[in-house]
Amino acid sequence: MSISRRSFLLTGAAVAAAAGTGFAASQAGAAPAPQAGPAASPAGDVVGKVTVGYQGWFAAPGDGAPINGWWHWSPDMSKAPAPGANSAKSWPDVSEYTRTYPTAMPDLNGGGKAALFSSWDQQTVDTHFRWMREYGIDTAALQRFNPFGSEGPTRDGMAQKVRQAAExxxxxxxxxxxxTNWNGMREQVKQDWTEKMSAHTSSSAYAHQNGRPVVCVWGFGFSDDARPFGAEECLDVVNWLKAQGCYVIGGVPTHWRTESEDSRPG
Incomplete structure (x- = not known):
C-alpha cells in the first residue's frame, strides 16, 4: 500500500499536535517521544497585554491624604518644592486636572503658577486611567510598599481610588x-493580603491570569542591604501566595540567571 505525500503530512501533523499536549502517539517498536514542557499561558489580563507600574505616591498638604505633606515632590515633605529643593524628575503637565497645589517654584514661562497634582484626588487617578483607556494601556500594577508604617493609611486609600478608576x-x-526596606515582609505580606488587599479581587477590574487573581512581589533576590532576604523566606512568601490561589509575578534583579552583580547568590 502506497502512502501519499498528503497522508504522510497529515499523519506527521497529528503526531506533532499530540506531542505538543504532552502526550505522544505510540507505534510498535517506536522510541518514546520526548514530553513537552508546560504550555505558555494564554492571553489574559497580563499575558499579551500592556501593563504599567502605578505608584500613586504624590501628595500635597491640604489634599486630605493622611500623609499630609509634599510626598515625593519635595526632599522635605513639610516644605513646598522650591528652587534647589525639588524632587520632581520632570515637571508634569497639570492642565487636565481640576485641582492642583501651588508650590514655591517661580511662575511658569506662560505666566501660570507652578502647581502640582496630588495622587489623593480621585480626579487625578481618574485622569490617569482615562489616559490608559485612550492610549491602549490595559493594566496597572499598583505598587505597595510596606503599609505597616506611617504611609499605610494613604496607601490603603490609594488602592480604593485605583480600583474605582479602573472600574x-x-x-x-x-x-x-x-x-524594599520591609524587614517584616515575610509575615506582613501574608497579613496584608489576608486582611486588606485580597478584598479587591472581587472587583470586576482586578486582573486575573489563568483564572487566578494576579499578585506581584518586587525585590526578591537583590544583593543589597535594602532587600536582605534569603531564598527560604522568599520562597515561603511565593508559595503562600500561590496557595491562596494567586497567579504570582516576580520582580527580580537584572542578573538573576547568573546570580551575579545585582543578584544575590542562591
Whole structure:
C-alpha cells in the first residue's frame, strides 16, 4: 500500500499536535517521544497585554491624604518644592486636572503658577486611567510598599481610588508588593493580603491570569542591604501566595540567571 505525500503530512501533523499536549502517539517498536514542557499561558489580563507600574505616591498638604505633606515632590515633605529643593524628575503637565497645589517654584514661562497634582484626588487617578483607556494601556500594577508604617493609611486609600478608576474606565489593576526596606515582609505580606488587599479581587477590574487573581512581589533576590532576604523566606512568601490561589509575578534583579552583580547568590 502506497502512502501519499498528503497522508504522510497529515499523519506527521497529528503526531506533532499530540506531542505538543504532552502526550505522544505510540507505534510498535517506536522510541518514546520526548514530553513537552508546560504550555505558555494564554492571553489574559497580563499575558499579551500592556501593563504599567502605578505608584500613586504624590501628595500635597491640604489634599486630605493622611500623609499630609509634599510626598515625593519635595526632599522635605513639610516644605513646598522650591528652587534647589525639588524632587520632581520632570515637571508634569497639570492642565487636565481640576485641582492642583501651588508650590514655591517661580511662575511658569506662560505666566501660570507652578502647581502640582496630588495622587489623593480621585480626579487625578481618574485622569490617569482615562489616559490608559485612550492610549491602549490595559493594566496597572499598583505598587505597595510596606503599609505597616506611617504611609499605610494613604496607601490603603490609594488602592480604593485605583480600583474605582479602573472600574470606571474598563482597565485592570493588581497589587504589586515592593519589599524594599520591609524587614517584616515575610509575615506582613501574608497579613496584608489576608486582611486588606485580597478584598479587591472581587472587583470586576482586578486582573486575573489563568483564572487566578494576579499578585506581584518586587525585590526578591537583590544583593543589597535594602532587600536582605534569603531564598527560604522568599520562597515561603511565593508559595503562600500561590496557595491562596494567586497567579504570582516576580520582580527580580537584572542578573538573576547568573546570580551575579545585582543578584544575590542562591
Amino acid at each position: 470606571a474606565n474598563g482597565r485592570k489593576f493588581y497589587v504589586m508588593y515592593d519589599v
